[in-house]
Amino acid sequence: xxxxxxxxKTYSSRLLVGTGKxxxxxxxxxxxxxxxxxIITVAIRRTNLGQNPGEPNLLDVLPPSQYTLxxxxxxxxxxDDAVRTLRLARELLDGHSLVKLEVLGDPKTLxxxxxxxxxxxxxxxxxxxxxxxxxxxxxxxxxQLEEIGCIAIMPLASLIGSGMGILxxxxxxxxxxxxxxxxxxxxxxGTASDAAIAMELGCDGVLMNTAIAAAQNPVxxxxxxxxxxxxxxxxxxxxxxxxxxxxxxxxxxVSGTIASSKGKAS
Amino acid sequence: MIQLIxxxxxxxxxxxxxxxxxxxxxxxxxxxxxxxxxxMALQGKRIAIERNGEIVPxxxxxxxxxxxxxxxxxxxxxxxx
Numbered sequence: 001x002x003x004x005x006x007x008x009k010t011y012s013s014r015l016l017v018g019t020g021k022x023x024x025x026x027x028x029x030x031x032x033x034x035x036x037x038x039i040i041t042v043a044i045r046r047t048n049l050g051q052n053p054g055e056p057n058l059l060d061v062l063p064p065s066q067y068t069l070x071x072x073x074x075x076x077x078x079x080d081d082a083v084r085t086l087r088l089a090r091e092l093l094d095g096h097s098l099v100k101l102e103v104l105g106d107p108k109t110l111x112x113x114x115x116x117x118x119x120x121x122x123x124x125x126x127x128x129x130x131x132x133x134x135x136x137x138x139x140x141x142x143x144q145l146e147e148i149g150c151i152a153i154m155p156l157a158s159l160i161g162s163g164m165g166i167l168x169x170x171x172x173x174x175x176x177x178x179x180x181x182x183x184x185x186x187x188x189x190g191t192a193s194d195a196a197i198a199m200e201l202g203c204d205g206v207l208m209n210t211a212i213a214a215a216q217n218p219v220x221x222x223x224x225x226x227x228x229x230x231x232x233x234x235x236x237x238x239x240x241x242x243x244x245x246x247x248x249x250x251x252x253x254v255s256g257t258i259a260s261s262k263g264k265a266s
Numbered sequence: 267m268i269q270l271i272x273x274x275x276x277x278x279x280x281x282x283x284x285x286x287x288x289x290x291x292x293x294x295x296x297x298x299x300x301x302x303x304x305x306m307a308l309q310g311k312r313i314a315i316e317r318n319g320e321i322v323p324x325x326x327x328x329x330x331x332x333x334x335x336x337x338x339x340x341x342x343x344x345x346x347x
Contacts, residue, residue, distance in 0.1 A: 018345070018346060018347025019345040019346060019347070020344075020345040020346040020347045021345070021347070022345060028345060041346055041347055042343040042344065042345065042346055043343070043344050043345065043346025043347075044314075044341050044342075044343060044344075045341060045342065045344045046273040046274075046339065046340065046341055047273070047308070047311075047313055047340045047341060047342045049272060049273060049275060049277070049306070050306075057311065057312055057342065057343070058342075058343050058344055058345060059312045059343050060312075069343070071343065072346055072347070074346050074347065084316065084319070084339075085341075087316070087321050088314040088315075088316055088321065088339065088341050089314070089343075090321075091314040091315075091321050091322075091323065091324070092312065092313065092314035092341065092342070092343060093343075160347075207347075208347075209346075209347025210347065
């Protein structure tokens with residue numbers, strides 16, 4: 001069995017999806033269902049004061065009993081904000097300790113601040129959190145995050161929300177080679193082929209939000225991503241043929257052709 | 267009245283006992299978190315609360331008595347990536 005294990009729990013889907021940027025909760029739910037994802041990210045935000053008491057809650061649409069919810073620290077630029085956000089998340093989700101840590105460095109690019117990320121991860125791990133960590137594609141930073149106890153390393157493929165795809169497959173390959181915990185590409189995937197490439201590189205999973213939510217038809221794209229992640233994983237396991245400029249060995253038999261010439265135009 | 271900073275906004279809330287005349291000076295009117303949530307129509311909602319930087323476990327809502335100037339963060343889960 002090709003098991004995908006996160007924090008001791010086995011999952012059948014290697015696609016993790018976010019729940020932001022959808023038109024409404026119905027679309028969010030339909031896209032999540034079409035993606036087949038079992039781990040889904042949520043953000044933690046201040047409640048609207050004086051909100052409509054009947055307003056639907058995301059957790060009613062995506063109940064924690066059916067999905068593994070992965071609260072994130074999106075929008076946090078300091079260690080303190082990130083740590084406090086996840087403490088609140090743990091309380092909100094009844095002691096659930098699996099979290100996605102990201103400490104951003106810059107509101108324009110949303111590039112991670114790896115130095116602050118390391119500090120926040122250390123605090124959270126000491127407090128018993130199981131930290132899946134968003135980071136740059138720097139192999140040294142990835143290794144350090146693993147060494148301090150992060151349970152999954154989630155490097156970007158390109159910037160959050162950019163849809164630019166896998167910009168540095170070589171760095172990802174080094175990170176994957178060095179890691180003894182799951183490596184999940186988080187951010188940058190734009191379309192199905194990007195997800196397949198990430199999986200073919202040997203990533204253990206792919207996390208995405210905008211690629212699905214910002215598609216013209218998010219539900220159909222969610223289904224495409226499900227297949228791409230599965231196809232990429234199978235291709236990785238199957239082991240691809242070597243690349244060569246040309247082959248002297250055609251797929252069809254070389255003898256028994258009715259042609260009299262040997263490939264030469266007469 | 268008691269003033270609280272909720273999600274960064276100053277808000278004033280009446281104390282539950284204030285309608286009645288106080289029996290003695292020692293018997294100050296008090297507002298706990300359960301009563302505050304009732305005021306805000308948030309009781310029973312999936313929320314989490316931080317008070318002055320510390321998490322308040324749901325089981326402690328009744329016993330946590332609010333003080334003037336307390337800073338509260340009340341959060342929910344929303345869509346995010």
